[in-house]
Amino acid sequence: MEWGNDMKPHFVCIAALALALPGCANVAVSSDAQAVSDDRLERNKRLAREFYEKLWFSDNTDAYSDYVADEYVVHDIGARKNVTEPAIEQKKVADLFQGFGELSGEIDYQVAEGDKVATRWFISLDASDEAKAAGMMDVDRVPIINVFRFDEAGKIVEIWNHRHDVDLPRPPGPPPEA
Numbered sequence: 001m002e003w004g005n006d007m008k009p010h011f012v013c014i015a016a017l018a019l020a021l022p023g024c025a026n027v028a029v030s031s032d033a034q035a036v037s038d039d040r041l042e043r044n045k046r047l048a049r050e051f052y053e054k055l056w057f058s059d060n061t062d063a064y065s066d067y068v069a070d071e072y073v074v075h076d077i078g079a080r081k082n083v084t085e086p087a088i089e090q091k092k093v094a095d096l097f098q099g100f101g102e103l104s105g106e107i108d109y110q111v112a113e114g115d116k117v118a119t120r121w122f123i124s125l126d127a128s129d130e131a132k133a134a135g136m137m138d139v140d141r142v143p144i145i146n147v148f149r150f151d152e153a154g155k156i157v158e159i160w161n162h163r164h165d166v167d168l169p170r171p172p173g174p175p176p177e178a
Helices: 008-056 061-067 088-098 129-133
Strands: 068-075 081-086 101-113 116-127 139-150 156-163
Touching: 008 061, 008 088, 008 101, 008 116, 008 139, 008 156, 061 068, 061 088, 068 088, 081 088
Parallel strands: 068 156
Antiparallel strands: 068 081, 101 116, 116 139, 139 156
């Protein structure tokens, strides 16, 4: 069969289409992957928000296992610096704070990227008389930033804690000498 001049444009179009189709498939796969990524980011932000609202702000500390993996890594100060802890430790820490008095909080904003969610929130505490006798003070809207890393199942597997300590109340009198 001889290709006439009138067939050449059709052949060129078919060849161009054949070359373009795999690229279109990649765009579709890329769009699907982006949608899954966006869904996961929104899921992780929701779970981080619920962690505060349902566990910390409402004194429902038994809910810890809904949000924290069986073990997680915590990056905090002192003995809790870069250590692996069982999930029950989150309940113990939340119970400790709840025991200081009337604890409340408010989420300011969240930022998510990859498997991490950063949440800036405010903690307030109306310290009980017992807590005040032990040296605890009332706290009003001290900003805290926590970063959580989530696994594929949506459980927290790593926590970074950052308090804005300059906003913490100070005992009366001159500051202690360094």
